[in-house]
Amino acid sequence: MSLLTTQLLEEALAHVPGWVYADKSIEKQFVFTDFTEAMAVMNKIAVIAEEMNHHPEWSNVYNKLEIRLSTHDSNGVTTKDIRLAHAIEIIVKEIRNPEPILLNNN
């Protein structure tokens, strides 16, 4: 898998807010309301990462989660990392803003 050029990487990062390039990786820090919310996000990310066979390097302390993504074989950032970053954004939105439960009380 080929590395993204600087220009393509910048364009891709413009669509995943908060993700920055550092150390041949892309990274973002998340702050959740508490540990339970952080763990819920991590569990969902774990499932999608396993399906993609692309795994985050991450660190969690209480409600904080730092995530770093890179493609080891390519020694840098590829479209696989961008795709996982997008998936992570969707998961975080789902957990922070869950679908309302529709009550059948009419």
Ligand SMILES: C[C@H](O)[C@H](O)[C@H]1CNC2=NC(N)=NC(=O)C2=N1
């Ligand atoms: C052997 C296995 O397929 C590789 O190690 C996979 C697993 N998960 C991975 N995860 C990430 N983030 N980058 C990789 O290059 C990678 N490679």
